[in-house]
Amino acid sequence: MTTRLARKPADSRFALKRDRMLKAAAFCFNQKGYSGTSLKDVADQLGLTDAALYYYVRNKEELVYQCYLRAAEVGREAMDRAVSDGGNGFDQVRRYLRYHVEIMVGDRGPVAIMSEIPSLKPEHRDEVLALSRSHSTRFEAMLERGIADGSIAQCDVRMTGNAIMGALNWIPKWFHGDATIAQNIVDEFPHILSSGLKS
Amino acid sequence: MTTRLARKPADSRFALKRDRMLKAAAFCFNQKGYSGTSLKDVADQLGLTDAALYYYVRNKEELVYQCYLRAAEVGREAMDRAVSDGGNGFDQVRRYLRYHVEIMVGDRGPVAIMSEIPSLKPEHRDEVLALSRSHSTRFEAMLERGIADGSIAQCDVRMTGNAIMGALNWIPKWFHGDATIAQNIVDEFPHILSSGLKS
Amino acid sequence: MTTRLARKPADSRFALKRDRMLKAAAFCFNQKGYSGTSLKDVADQLGLTDAALYYYVRNKEELVYQCYLRAAEVGREAMDRAVSDGGNGFDQVRRYLRYHVEIMVGDRGPVAIMSEIPSLKPEHRDEVLALSRSHSTRFEAMLERGIADGSIAQCDVRMTGNAIMGALNWIPKWFHGDATIAQNIVDEFPHILSSGLKS
Amino acid sequence: MTTRLARKPADSRFALKRDRMLKAAAFCFNQKGYSGTSLKDVADQLGLTDAALYYYVRNKEELVYQCYLRAAEVGREAMDRAVSDGGNGFDQVRRYLRYHVEIMVGDRGPVAIMSEIPSLKPEHRDEVLALSRSHSTRFEAMLERGIADGSIAQCDVRMTGNAIMGALNWIPKWFHGDATIAQNIVDEFPHILSSGLKS
């Protein structure tokens, strides 16, 4: 068997199939976790044999790893857009939340949630953790800007970040692709998580 | 042969050891998921062999099941206390949040997050889902009371519940027992999740 | 599953079974090579399942590794006895050859031949190679003693060692336990390899 | 469709490439054994994909088979030359040894060692075994001629053949193409294996 694994990512046929694979994998991992997902589960969704997956990915661990890289990219994109839109801290947070959930429940999804870090091998774990940490840091910085410009109330930014990211990360556990619900999430989450419950 | 599995919960020696086991299991499950956790993982934490666990539990599935029952109990308790404390809807929500996280990060923890419902066998799945649904319903009712009494702003209670529960459920993914952080969570989470970011 | 792998080697029941396993494995490896031997092949000879082997050995690589350690021990023993017997270099070589083949074709056998070094993992490979090198060195030293004391003719000791060791190492490829042939080997090999063909 | 497999060996382009392939295969097989060698290993050495090998050979088994045929041919050649050179038995043996190692370590090499006969399919196995047996028989006959003409001492010709062939077969295990060492082998092996160690 000769592998394409060395090829440039630009090879479109290959890249497309591989991307479909990552989505299928992300879906499964969100549903049943890394260990709970067999390669057959993923392959079945694609109408392939489990062995065929090895044409696109070196092993199962790399599958999660790639899923995480994709997730990190998606998160970064949402963050970039929110920041470049400008406005005060509160507005940026709100827009970030909207962009993030839009991507997660949209065509780009499903995106793997960051809950299987222990399954990654050390190098990958470090890389993914670093990406994740950097994302959190940017979010916390956004909060601090809001606090500074007066749009956000004084708070522990670390805990606030944890709370909000948790709510976002949990979405894939209960959202399974229903379009109506997707719209609901996009409409409600940014508000709930930024403005709270107070009347 | 008298199997211990039939004994009353009042049999204290047995009940105690069993409870330790459920905590150890909850810890592992939160960390690595159901399939990612081997019985040896759990046994190791207790200084036992995996075979010994079968004295306390019929099989692995029952272990999660019991963990989930415990989790449901803990959630119900927090809810009961919050409701019986009285006050307006907003105050109840806030107190519920506090009681819930207090239990999660305190001595009663670790509490298993119900994130692997599909691994349960049908009867157990139904039971646990019902418990979980009933908990959500109570929470949504609480929100509705708040909306009715004017303490909570108009909102989609289902989505709001999802957001808040997600934030709570995510805690075990990043909290690993540090007491200082535990205090931080208890101090901040109820506020963040009820009052949002607005200044 | 709780493993005995950590126990002291002195645990007799365990050690005995394990030793039987190593012999069975050596037999198979000699016959069909490392990759050509499946764990089922080895297990079948012992009336066990392949899974049962994992109770005694961490993985297949460790199985060869242990076989090699056993082989190295056997070789060293033969060498030790030959040296301690004294006499001139030629006599020592001849006795070494006899002791070595006696062990190989006797009750202690089968002994795995050193032909699957590439299958070992780096640390083990290094260790085994070191043992093997040290054995060769001792043999070459023996030859040099013989040259010095005049009992052995001038020769390239390295090549001579290679030739003789090759003849010995090849034995398991064609000898499969027949007692008559075993006797033949013991009777003939030491002479052929030390005295050559000359009349 | 005209498959190349039917072509005459005289078809030079094809024959050449095929020969390169057999050498590459022999090299791999000697190194890691039949099962330990994947077709990719062989293909890599030739800068091809594994699939391409099927243009030259029906399947993997045929690859070893062809390697063994080539080995038998090479051995026979050495034997033929040694016999036709004339002289007494001892001289013939000695020359045979020289011719044999010359081929093995020279440009005609690498030559596959017939150490995995069991992997051949029955017809091939029988054929190769017959060739191998006939070679051994010729060697033993040579020894007997030497005993008869007084140039070789009385000995068990079967065991003597085993010892000498073992030493030769083992060469590829430690010789990996170094030209200086090649010369050393050619210079020393014939002497060591025919004349022994005596001073």
Place this chain on the structure above:
DNA sequence: TATGAATGAGAATTCATTCAT
């Protein structure tokens, strides 16, 4: 109560092989 020993089912992974292009 708990362990040692073993098993069987399933999982990841490799690899020879095929075939359309």
Place this chain on the structure above:
DNA sequence: CATGAATGAATTCTCATTCAT
């Protein structure tokens, strides 16, 4: 001629589970 893509069979390995002691 050669490759890309895929498959099915075999193999290693893990793990829940059992049972005698």
